[in-house]
Amino acid sequence: MRIAQKIRSLPPSATLAVNAKAQELAAQGRKIISLAVGEPDFPTPEHVCRAAKDALDHGFTRYTPVPGIPALRQAVAAYFGGVASQELPMEATMVSNGGKHALYNLLQALLDPGDAVFIPAPYWVSYPPMVQLAQGEPVIIPSSLENNFLLSPEDLERTYPPKARVLLLNSPSNPTGCHYSQDELDALIGWAMERDVFVISDEIYDQLVYPPARPSSAVRWWIKFPDRVAVVNGLSKSMAMTGWRIGYVLAHPDLIKAMVRIQGQSTSNVCSIVQKAALAALSGPMESIGRMREAFVRRRDLALATICSWPGVKCPKPDGAFYLFPRMDAFFSKTMPDSAAMCTRILEKVGVALVPGAAFGDDRCVRFSYALDDETLLTALELVRNALDRGVN
Numbered sequence: 604m605r606i607a608q609k610i611r612s613l614p615p616s617a618t619l620a621v622n623a624k625a626q627e628l629a630a631q632g633r634k635i636i637s638l639a640v641g642e643p644d645f646p647t648p649e650h651v652c653r654a655a656k657d658a659l660d661h662g663f664t665r666y667t668p669v670p671g672i673p674a675l676r677q678a679v680a681a682y683f684g685g686v687a688s689q690e691l692p693m694e695a696t697m698v699s700n701g702g703k704h705a706l707y708n709l710l711q712a713l714l715d716p717g718d719a720v721f722i723p724a725p726y727w728v729s730y731p732p733m734v735q736l737a738q739g740e741p742v743i744i745p746s747s748l749e750n751n752f753l754l755s756p757e758d759l760e761r762t763y764p765p766k767a768r769v770l771l772l773n774s775p776s777n778p779t780g781c782h783y784s785q786d787e788l789d790a791l792i793g794w795a796m797e798r799d800v801f802v803i804s805d806e807i808y809d810q811l812v813y814p815p816a817r818p819s820s821a822v823r824w825w826i827k828f829p830d831r832v833a834v835v836n837g838l839s840k841s842m843a844m845t846g847w848r849i850g851y852v853l854a855h856p857d858l859i860k861a862m863v864r865i866q867g868q869s870t871s872n873v874c875s876i877v878q879k880a881a882l883a884a885l886s887g888p889m890e891s892i893g894r895m896r897e898a899f900v901r902r903r904d905l906a907l908a909t910i911c912s913w914p915g916v917k918c919p920k921p922d923g924a925f926y927l928f929p930r931m932d933a934f935f936s937k938t939m940p941d942s943a944a945m946c947t948r949i950l951e952k953v954g955v956a957l958v959p960g961a962a963f964g965d966d967r968c969v970r971f972s973y974a975l976d977d978e979t980l981l982t983a984l985e986l987v988r989n990a991l992d993r994g995v996n
């Protein structure tokens with residue numbers, strides 16, 4: 604079977620590979636705890652589910668406009684506008700099948716072959732392949748754990764490639780949980796604006812920022828430079844709606860039109876029922892987010908204290924999302940020389956699934972998700988520690 608070259612060179616998703624291995628072991632009767640999850644362990648709020656049921660009961664089951672029903676686009680515009688206390692036009696928004704799909708559409712609409720996209724590492728696994736699919740060239744900018752995996756304009760300047768077209772920022776970050784303050788984000792975007800580099804700000808974890816840190820956003824920059832900034836967000840993380848597939852973007856109306864053309868020739872509108880649920884999520888009560896945030900702060904503190912007590916392990920304190928990204932290379936050995944070997948050993952020996960740091964651009968680290976209850980989390984961490992001890996001996 605001949606498969607297109609651009610697909611053959613696409614790496615398989617590391618997170619899916621870990622989950623497949625974990626499922627294989629579970630099918631053999633092994634008890635597996637997954638710390639590889641990328642979704643909140645909370646239910647979608649009841650009022651959101653009710654809105655979906657109502658949509659179904661009222662027969663709201665037909666095609667909708669490709670960029671989304673106007674009421675939802677208005678709610679999305681109001682969400683983005685709320686960040687800057689300013690009204691924004693719905694023509695600058697559209698909804699897609701998840702933040703991932705919004706990013707995909709954006710990159711397809713923006714990139715010409717060979718255009719370079721700056722991607723700070725550690726990065727979310729899907730960024731480089733998405734850039735590749737849009738025929739762009741990912742340019743990875745390393746960061747250091749000592750600086751909380753955050754970059755400065757000087758770091759960007761050092762790696763500034765010719766044909767730089769886009770800078771892809773993500774705060775709070777998957778996989779590190781580290782987060783740019785508004786001042787830090789402003790410095791990076793200001794640098795990009797001066798060099799005519801387009802900024803995509805992936806703010807999917809914006810509701811999961813932990814005090815005293817505060818959410819930061821590129822929305823004000825979009826208002827100033829609407830043709831050079833786009834902001835991506837969605838409801839997967841904030842409203843525990845990963846399976847519903849709903850994300851959205853704020854961008855120049857001309858760029859939105861280009862993205863609508865792409866989406867119109869591929870997936871068309873997001874599921875009509877999901878759009879009604881998303882409308883309820885954006886315009887209804889938000890208390891569930893606060894409860895989720897409190898639980899994540901507690902678990903972050905528990906997991907961080909445990910992991911940092913392991914010999915040679917270093918991990919910055921994340922200000923958001925639900926991941927820890929510690930440096931684990933102190934445990935590397937001849938038989939366990941990298942993060943993939945480490946994760947395989949931990950999974951096989953003690954049944955805990957983790958994602959190798961190599962998948963996120965830093966092979967010295969491993970990603971731990973703490974989106975599961977306190978007791979299971981602590982049990983899993985103890986098991987990991989046991990596996991590592993055995994690995995060393």
Ligand SMILES: Cc1ncc(COP(=O)(O)O)c(C=O)c1O
Pocket residue numbers: 641700701702703704727773776777805807837838839845849850
């Ligand atoms: C950094 C980041 N951006 C975007 C997404 C996309 O989420 P979704 O497509 O579920 O909205 C994820 C999901 O894991 C993510 O971690």
